[in-house]
Amino acid sequence: DVKVTQSSRYLVKRTGEKVFLECVQDMDHENMFWYRQDPGLGLRLIYFSYDVKMKEKGDIPEGYSVSREKKERFSLILESASTNQTSMYLCASRRTAMNTEAFFGQGTRLTVV
């Protein structure tokens, strides 16, 4: 069974704080993704990584950055949290681009106050 684990289920942070969301997968997957999920908007891609130290912007990268120093770990960073970043954040991993099923983490509900 593929396991994708996000470090926190719930987080409350203050405006202006730097926030780290961590994601770890245990199946040696090459591709990893960060999405945010908002009602009526579905899953929107923030950033993805197709290999260690490689990263690409998704559809809504503004206000976020990512880090992938090891294959199993993909971190999402909110440089200066703002209230409009209050959302559910989902990490996903996928073996390769050819193997197209994505496996999701359980999600982190972030509230910025």
Next chain:
Amino acid sequence: GENVEQHPSTLSVQEGDSAVIKCTYSDSASNYFPWYKQELGKRPQLIIDIRSNVGEKKDQRIAVTLNKTAKHFSLHITETQPEDSAVYFCAEGYTGGFKTIFGAGTRLFVKA
């Protein structure tokens, strides 16, 4: 740009009835169309997918149809049960590509 429109946003059916969710995509290069189910408080999970070389695929009570000419695909659930209640996301992508574009989701309620 790439876009997937999903309808309806909410669907309520009686147990035992069928449910149909429709999606329309814009990128003619797309050749992979997965459907994910997200139960309340849980992570999205793949339930079925279809590639552009087939027009229909079935797995027990669920089926997906694809019309490449019209650029739309649909999820069909027959004999619905209360445990089918969830949010369903359609998506599009292409094998060899990295991005998967998701629809906005359909919240399905199955009334017992």
